[in-house]
Amino acid sequence: MKSTLSLLALGCAASALATAATAQDKTLTISVYSFAQDEYTEALYEPFEEMCGCDVVVETGNSVERMAKIEANAADPVIDMAVISTQDALSLAEKDLLAPIDSSKLSNFDKLYDSAKDPNGDGMAVGYTYxxxxxxxxxxxxxxxxxxxxxxxxxxxxxxxxxxxxxxxxxxxxxxxxxxxxxxxxxxxxxxxxxxxxxxxxxxxxxxxxxxxxxxxxxxxxxxxxxxxxxxxxxxxxxxxxxxxxxxxxGMNVMVMTKDNGNEELAYEFMDYWLSTEVQTKIAEMLVDSPANKEVEVSEEIADNLTYGADVINSLNIMxxxxxxxxxxxxxxxxxxxxxx
Missing domain, CATH: 3.40.190.10 (Periplasmic binding protein-like II)
Structure with a gap:
C-alpha cells in the first residue's frame, strides 16, 4: 500500500510540475509605448491573461530603445510582438527583423479601416490606432x-x-x-x-x-x-x-511580430483581441487610443477627444x-x- 501511495504522490507531483511548466511557458512578451499603462492593464493585459491562461510581460521605452532591443536580439528574439510607428515598422522590416502578418489569423481584420490593414504595403504590420x-x-x-x-x-x-x-x-x-x-x-x-x-x-x-x-x-x-x-x-x-x-x-501606430520568435500563435491571439470591437471601445472610452476598428461607436464627447471617424482621419497631414x-x-x-x- 505504501508503495502504491508513493507512486500516486509522485505521479501527482509530476503532473503538477508539468502543469506549472506549461503555464510558465505560455508567456507573451510585448514591447509598447510607456504611456497609459494602468489603463492598458485594466482594459487589455489582465482580461487577456484571464482569457488565455497566460502571462503577458510588458516592456516599455521610447522608439529608439525598443527598436534597438529588437535588433540586438534578432538571432534569439526576446520580444514576441511590438506596437510602433509605421516608419519604425518599415525600418525593422527592411532589416528583415519582422514576420509577415497572416491576416487570416485575425478574426477582426475585416473590421479595420482599409488604411489600417496594410499601412506600409509590405504585409508586415497592421494598424491598431490612428x-x-x-x-x-x-x-x-x-x-x-x-x-x-x-x-x-x-x-x-x-x-x-x-x-x-x-x-x-x-x-x-x-x-x-x-x-x-x-x-x-x-x-x-x-x-x-x-x-x-x-x-x-x-x-x-x-x-x-x-x-x-x-x-x-x-x-x-x-x-x-x-x-x-x-x-x-x-x-x-x-x-x-x-x-x-x-x-x-x-499617423498610425501598428502591431508587428518579430521574426522567428517561436510564439506566433499566442501573439496572433493577443493582436486579434486588441483589435476587437470590445477592447478598442474600452480603450477609446478611456481616451487612450483612437480606434482603427470602424465598428467602434463612442459618444460625441469622447469622439471630440479622439482621432475618430473617417472624416477626421482623411483630413490629417500624414508623412x-x-x-x-x-x-x-x-x-x-x-x-x-x-x-x-
Whole structure:
C-alpha cells in the first residue's frame, strides 16, 4: 500500500510540475509605448491573461530603445510582438527583423479601416490606432494659431519640442515646414530649430516626460500626439488642443511580430483581441487610443477627444513612412550638429 501511495504522490507531483511548466511557458512578451499603462492593464493585459491562461510581460521605452532591443536580439528574439510607428515598422522590416502578418489569423481584420490593414504595403504590420498630432498649450497663458508660434518670441523659454528620433519628431518638422513655407527642404526647418535651440526647454523623448514638465508649468506649449491627450485633459490645469491654421499632423501606430520568435500563435491571439470591437471601445472610452476598428461607436464627447471617424482621419497631414525612413539618418545627423550641439 505504501508503495502504491508513493507512486500516486509522485505521479501527482509530476503532473503538477508539468502543469506549472506549461503555464510558465505560455508567456507573451510585448514591447509598447510607456504611456497609459494602468489603463492598458485594466482594459487589455489582465482580461487577456484571464482569457488565455497566460502571462503577458510588458516592456516599455521610447522608439529608439525598443527598436534597438529588437535588433540586438534578432538571432534569439526576446520580444514576441511590438506596437510602433509605421516608419519604425518599415525600418525593422527592411532589416528583415519582422514576420509577415497572416491576416487570416485575425478574426477582426475585416473590421479595420482599409488604411489600417496594410499601412506600409509590405504585409508586415497592421494598424491598431490612428492619431492626430497638434499642439497642447496652456490656454490661460498663451494662444496658439499656427505651428510657427512654437518658435515665436512669446513662447521662448517655455516650449518643448519632440526629439527628431521619436514618433512626433518628423511630424513636427513637416508642420513647422508648412508654417515656414518649407514643404520640401526639411533641412532648412532643422536649421531654423537650431537657431532657436536656446529658447527650447527640452527636446523630449517620451510623452510622459512632457506631461510632467507641463504639470510643473516649466513648459506651456508643445507638439504631442492625441493618444497622450488624456494625460493633459485630466491634469487639472487649463490645457487646450490647438487647431492651427496649417491643420493637424497625423499617423498610425501598428502591431508587428518579430521574426522567428517561436510564439506566433499566442501573439496572433493577443493582436486579434486588441483589435476587437470590445477592447478598442474600452480603450477609446478611456481616451487612450483612437480606434482603427470602424465598428467602434463612442459618444460625441469622447469622439471630440479622439482621432475618430473617417472624416477626421482623411483630413490629417500624414508623412509617408518611406519618406521618414529614407531621410531619417540625414535628419538625425543634421539635428545632432545644429540643434543638440
Amino acid at each position: 492619431y492626430a498630432s497638434s499642439i497642447v498649450y496652456r490656454s490661460d497663458l498663451v494662444e496658439i494659431d499656427s505651428w510657427g508660434d512654437l518658435l515665436g518670441d512669446e513662447l521662448a523659454g517655455q516650449v518643448a519640442l519632440p526629439n527628431i528620433t521619436g514618433t512626433q519628431g518628423p511630424l513636427t518638422l513637416m508642420m513647422l515646414g508648412k508654417a515656414m513655407g518649407e514643404t520640401e527642404d526639411y533641412g532648412q526647418v532643422i536649421s531654423t530649430i537650431g537657431e532657436h535651440s536656446d529658447d527650447i526647454v527640452t527636446f523630449y523623448s517620451r510623452s510622459s516626460e512632457l506631461v510632467q514638465l507641463m504639470n510643473q508649468q516649466e513648459v506651456i506649449a508643445a507638439p504631442v500626439g492625441k493618444f497622450a491627450w488624456g494625460s493633459f485633459k485630466d491634469a487639472g490645469l487649463p490645457f487646450a488642443w490647438a487647431t492651427p491654421e496649417e491643420g493637424q499632423a497625423g 509617408p513612412a518611406s519618406e521618414i525612413v529614407e531621410n531619417r539618418e540625414a535628419w538625425v545627423e543634421q539635428w545632432n550638429a545644429e540643434v543638440i550641439r
